[in-house]
Amino acid sequence: MEETVLLVIVLLLPLTASLVVTQVNPYHALVMRGVLGTIAALIYALFGAADVALTEALVGTMLSITLYAIAVRSSLSMRLGVLEGSPVLDASTLAARQLLQRIRQGLQPQHMRLELAAYANAELLLAALRDREVHSILLEPGDETADYRLVTRVPRLQTLLAQQTLVCEVMAP
Amino acid sequence: MEQLIEGVSYVFFAIGVLFWLWGTAPLLGDRSILFKLHSLSVSDTLGSMSIMIGLLLRIPREWPLLVLALISLAIWNTTLGYVLAFCSRRKPL
Amino acid sequence: MNLLLFLLTLTLCLPLYAAWLKEDIWKTMLAFASLATKTSILILVVSVLRDDWMIGIVGVLMLSVGNAALMLLAHVIKRLEML
Incomplete structure (x- = not known):
């Protein structure tokens, strides 16, 4: 009887491992990695390897998923440089809100976030784009009828945003 | 006396397992997240504590x-x- | 005692199935939290069954420090939704 239970528990390990591999969303995959770590710790403990189980529980589950969550969160994002005092920063005008919404919708399928960075004037904004501090910048419309201008240095971001019919110019390197 | 204690520990185990099953079942249903959280935290804590008391006996x-x-646990x-x-x-947002 | 082990393993499979359904990230987190508690209790039961206190200590440590990672992860995911 105990062998049967042990067999069932051991079979859970490849099952959870395949669940980790088949996840699309990186955050879901991280949580599943935690589940895999707990099941693995359980199996190690059942086989009598207390030290391995403790290491798996503390390092493999606790530390690694927390570090990975922070790493994924900071790398899967688009930094957008805007001018200080722009309505985009606090989404105060309708046009700014719609623009932010469309950019977020364009980034959503890739599980990316939008991060805003404020710069004092247009020269600093362009310099930030050149110095690779931001991925793209947003230039204010010149007059009432004009639209915001998006300039990016990453061609892939242009194709992503083009699916939301957002026009995005690619700056020459 | 020993048999009595063993019987009581079995009762605690049964209560714990019943709590676990009762609390984990809503996780599969289509209820709101807070309902699931409530039943899970209550049943996991109480059921696990009951199993631990059974082990302690x-x-x-x-x-x-x-x-x-x-x-x-508590x-x-x-x-x-x-x-x-x-x-x-x-x-x- | 073997029946107890079997039932505990059965309840272990329920949150795993809930995690497999992958809807909301918070439901997966709930399943993970429930699974973490259940595995440590299972380890403790087995340690009593075998009278092996080395594994028992592992179960107690997983119970007392394992939830901290879950709280950190919950806060990271919450910050993610706010931005």
């Missing part, structure tokens, strides 16, 4: 370890319930 000589587990599981409920509230 069986092996009283290892009581410090099991009492530590009981206390940490504190951390309720705290985790609060933290998860606080974090899973939907906030407008």
